[in-house]
Amino acid sequence: MSWEITVSGFGGQGVLFIGRLLMESAFHSDKEVSWLPYYSGEKRGGMCTCFVNISDERIGSIFITHPDIAVAMNPAAMKILEPAVKTGGVLVVNESLIKNKTSRRDIKAVYVPTVEASKEVGDESVGNLVALGAVIANSQVVTTTSIIKVLNQILSKDKHQLELNKAALLKGCEYS
């Protein structure tokens, strides 16, 4: 089984971080993985993408053109990812910033108001975890438990952020 995942949005939306969580949790399930950040010179506000491969086999291309799962965090990402998702794939759309819907009937589109949903759990900065929750709720790529394990490791020194990120993840799981 192989998964190709592309997450894309503005730098600062946590695009690379949720890609990293996917990669690390799959790695702990003994999968082959690759995680590639792809961005330009700007630190915040520029386009930021990450490509994550998860597979039982040796991984070929580290670049992904037709993902099984795509997360579009801003309108520019939607424009690129919507036509690119494989037939039968999942497209998670950040409804807080993206107003249009897909006309494709061969993919599963999930619309998530990441900003509003993350405000509900206490802070609007964790919209990326809401989107990740939606990814997990609509695919079998990794489990919520395995993501929480990785969060526990990464955020062990910041209990507040840890709880916030977990809550946002679980909130995102409601969008299935």
Place this chain on the structure above:
Amino acid sequence: MPERTLMGGNIAIAEGAILAGCGAYFGYPITPQNDLLEHMAKRMPEEDRIFLQTESELAAINMVYGAAAAGFRSMTSTSSPGFSLQQEGISYMAGSEIPAVIANIMRAGPGLGNIGGAQGDYMQCTRGGGHGDYYLITLAPSSVQDMLDYTMLAFELADKYRNPVLVMADGFLGQVVESVVIRDRVKKLPEKKWAITGAAGRPKNIINSFEMNPMDHPARIKLILQKFERMKRNEVRYEGLELEDADIVLVAYGSVARSAMTAMQKARLHKIKVGLLRPITVLPFPYQPLSDLAGRGCKFVVAEMSAGQMVEDVRIAVGNRNEIKLVNSWGGVPLTADEIFEAIDLLA
């Protein structure tokens, strides 16, 4: 099963250097290799070894020259514009037969270019790069594991030939994270009787790239050139995948070799007999295996992130016997499996 760990490509080069006994690292920041320098800043002092962030790439390469002349396994890392600045120092090291390792994590050029990964330094890396008659063994990793392994190999080959060795990777490989198996530490470093270590109780060693008597210079260069002939004979390395029955041979290195592998698998599903030859040493280049494949009647697709540089080496190997198609990208843009598959499909 050996224990695996997650690691970025640049970090794997740093850790490979430490495992190989690198005693002195000098560098100057430049994207997309910054995390290599940053990692060395943390790790080298932990290992009680020398780390120095220099005032420029020029200073870095000349400090590498000095530390290596003193017998340390020494290295620097940089990216394309910085690598251009270092050519003078590298030429001096080759001229005075000093081993060192240089990692060039290539970005797009010319000039300041772009921070995206690229392979536009191929000619500069494989044709010497600086002034004078010299070459550097140039290793081209295509995974994070390769980044670690080839860096260790680079130190070994540098000492074996008393010549600088390049690790040439594109910026995407520098930044990708994958799983790696950590190797054993090199326990015993080779003895360097030629090094400048203080001449008490022995005749002095002199390191330079210059002969006072101009009549002596050709003989010196001849010795160096004979060394390069030995490198060409002994150090050609490549990986071949599904070449046995291939009608079309993909030639690619670095991150593009990974895209090519996916394109090959897709082509095989479409019943097109495609194989992949991935040069591990782009210098010395695997001319002979490519020539043999040409003799068998194969067609070639060369995939690279440059205007078309390695394709010239493939043409040297193949001559005018067979068709060669170039598929490429430039300016810091990845070359994808889809694009490579299209090129295969056109040739099939």
